[in-house]
Structure formats: structure tokens, C-alpha cells
Amino acid sequence: MQVWSSEFGALRLIERTVTTPEGRSFSLWDLHPDDARKLPPGAVRADISRQVFGLGGPVLFYVDRQRRCRTCGEDFVFRATEQRYWYETLRFMIDADAVHCARCRRQIRQGKARAAHHAEAVAAAHAHPDDAGAQLALAASTSALREHAGGGDIDAGIAAARRALRLKPSLVEALYHEGRLQAHAGRPAKTREALEAFLKRAEGLSRREVKTLVRAAQTWLERADIDDAASSPKSQDSKGPEPA
Ligand SMILES: [Zn+2]
Numbered sequence: 001m002q003v004w005s006s007e008f009g010a011l012r013l014i015e016r017t018v019t020t021p022e023g024r025s026f027s028l029w030d031l032h033p034d035d036a037r038k039l040p041p042g043a044v045r046a047d048i049s050r051q052v053f054g055l056g057g058p059v060l061f062y063v064d065r066q067r068r069c070r071t072c073g074e075d076f077v078f079r080a081t082e083q084r085y086w087y088e089t090l091r092f093m094i095d096a097d098a099v100h101c102a103r104c105r106r107q108i109r110q111g112k113a114r115a116a117h118h119a120e121a122v123a124a125a126h127a128h129p130d131d132a133g134a135q136l137a138l139a140a141s142t143s144a145l146r147e148h149a150g151g152g153d154i155d156a157g158i159a160a161a162r163r164a165l166r167l168k169p170s171l172v173e174a175l176y177h178e179g180r181l182q183a184h185a186g187r188p189a190k191t192r193e194a195l196e197a198f199l200k201r202a203e204g205l206s207r208r209e210v211k212t213l214v215r216a217a218q219t220w221l222e223r224a225d226i227d228d229a230a231s232s233p234k235s236q237d238s239k240g241p242e243p244a
Contacts, residue, residue, distance in 0.1 A: 011031060011032070011035045012032035012034070013029040013031060013060075014030055014032050014033075015027055015028070015029060016028055016030040018030075018048055020049055020050070021049075021050065021091075028048055029058075030060060031045070031060040031061060036061075039061055042064060043061045043062065043063045043080060044080040044081055044083075044084050045061050046058070046061050046062060046084065046087070046088070047088055048060065050087070050089075050091065051088065051091075051094050052087070052092070052093050054095040055095055056094050056095045057094035057095075058094070059083075059094055062081075062083040062084050062087075063080050064078070064079050065078045065098075066078075067101075069099070069100050069101035070099040070100055071100055071101075071104040072101060072103070072104055074101050076098075078097075078098040082098075086098075111149050114141075114144060114145055114149070115145070117144075118141045118145050118152060121137045121138045121142075122138060124137065124138070125137070125160055129163075130167060132163075132164045133164075135160040135163045135164035135174075136160070136164040136171050136173065136174050136177070138160040139157045139158070139164060139178065139181065140173075140177050142157030142160070142177075143181050143184070146180075146184040147180070147184075154181050154184055155185070158178050158181045158182065158185075161178040161181065162178065172198055172210060173198070173202075173210055175194050175195070175198035176194075176216070179192075179194035179217065179220070180220075183220070192221065195217045195220060195221055196221070198217055199214060199217055202217075
């Protein structure tokens with residue numbers, strides 16, 4: 001049998017019996033081995049026995065495909081090797097298409113991971129109210145959530161940071177997380193106050209986590225917008241309920 005592809009010309013097919021990893025056997029038309037040479041450069045031969053068919057398939061070979069990201073609107077290439085990974089290793093249905101660019105896909109994945117991590121942190125902090133580490137983790141996770149996609153209860157995060165520090169005064173990074181959360185709440189004066197207290201108490205500490213946060217805090221304090229906002233009469237410091 002021969003098929004005509006507008007992209008690749010005439011290709012011969014041979015009938016082949018394939019057995020899927022699940023042990024099902026059936027007959028399919030596969031690309032004639034001699035015609036593999038006719039494939040365009042960069043084309044990747046498919047192993048049709050590994051594909052999961054929906055409405056489409058089998059797909060005999062993969063070529064790079066141009067796509068537009070549904071989220072950011074950027075053009076991207078759904079690479080032939082990536083398609084093989086999707087359909088043969090991850091075993092997505094052959095109809096599944098890439099609708100997001102790699103960057104957006106990574107962000108979506110990280111966002112889901114952050115949300116799951118935060119849910120765990122909230123549960124752990126509630127289950128162990130006297131565990132300084134659990135309180136600190138909740139403060140850190142709330143701040144990470146805010147930084148990226150929003151969500152999370154800022155004041156609960158601040159309360160957790162303060163609780164962590166009360167329970168274990170050596171956990172100075174709690175002040176850093178409070179500072180970040182105050183910034184997200186739009187309270188520049190409290191942001192500065194917490195970050196400066198953090199830098200003061202972090203002096204001379206050699207823990208690596210602390211050193212990383214020290215650099216981040218310094219960068220934040222150098223940002224002019226903290227001061228601009230702090231000196232503005234529209235400062236939100238006096239608004240809203242204050243955390244305990
Ligand atoms: Zn994108």
C-alpha cells in the first residue's frame with residue numbers, strides 16, 4: 001500500500017502486527033523501512049507499538065511542528081523528539097497537542113507544585129502550632145505563593161512568621177519572610193522594619209539559607225519603590241486589620 005502525503009510525497013506502508021506494552025496485539029500500517037530515507041531531515045521515526053490511539057494515529061514519524069502558545073501567544077516549536085517523548089514515553093494520547101510553550105508549561109507545573117506545597121504547609125502549621133519549623137515553612141510558602149501567582153493568606157503568613165520567631169528566636173529568617181509578606185500587603189514601612197531587623201539579627205550568622213536571604217533583603221531595601229511608597233501619604237500602612 002502507498003500513501004501520499006502533501007508534505008513528504010509518496011510513502012510506502014507495510015502491514016505490521018504490533019504488541020502494546022499492555023500486551024494487546026493488533027495490525028497496523030507502518031512506514032516501509034526503505035522509505036524512512038525519504039523523511040525530511042530532523043524527522044524522528046515513531047515506534048507505533050508504544051503509541052496510545054485516540055481518534056488519531058498511528059503516527060509513523062514525528063517532525064517539528066510550529067505552534068502558538070495559548071497563554072503567552074508566542075510561537076514555539078513542538079519538537080519531533082519532544083513529541084516522541086510525549087507519545088511513547090509519557091504515553092499521552094496521540095491526539096494530545098502542545099498548547100503551551102515550554103516556559104509557560106514549566107510555570108504552570110511550578111504553580112501547581114507551589115499550591116500543593118502550600119496546602120501541605122498550611123496543614124502542618126495547623127497540626128503543629130508549637131513547631132517553629134512548621135510555622136516558618138508556612139510563612140515561607142505564603143511568601144513564595146504571593147511572589148509568583150498570588151493566593152495565600154498574607155496575614156496568616158505574617159502571624160506564622162512571628163510565631164516561629166517567638167518559638168525559636170534563632171530562626172531569624174522568619175523576619176525576612178515577614179518583610180516580604182508586608183511588602184505584598186502594601187505596607188512599606190513594616191517591610192523595611194522587618195527586613196532591617198532581619199539584617200541586624202542575621203549579622204555574623206553563617207548558615208547558608210540565611211546568607212542567601214541576606215543578599216535578597218539587601219536588594220529589596222535598595223529598591224527605591226519601598227521608600228517612595230513609605231513616604232507617600234497614600235501609604236497603606238494605616239489601613240486594614242493588623243495581624244496579631
Ligand atoms: Zn507561553
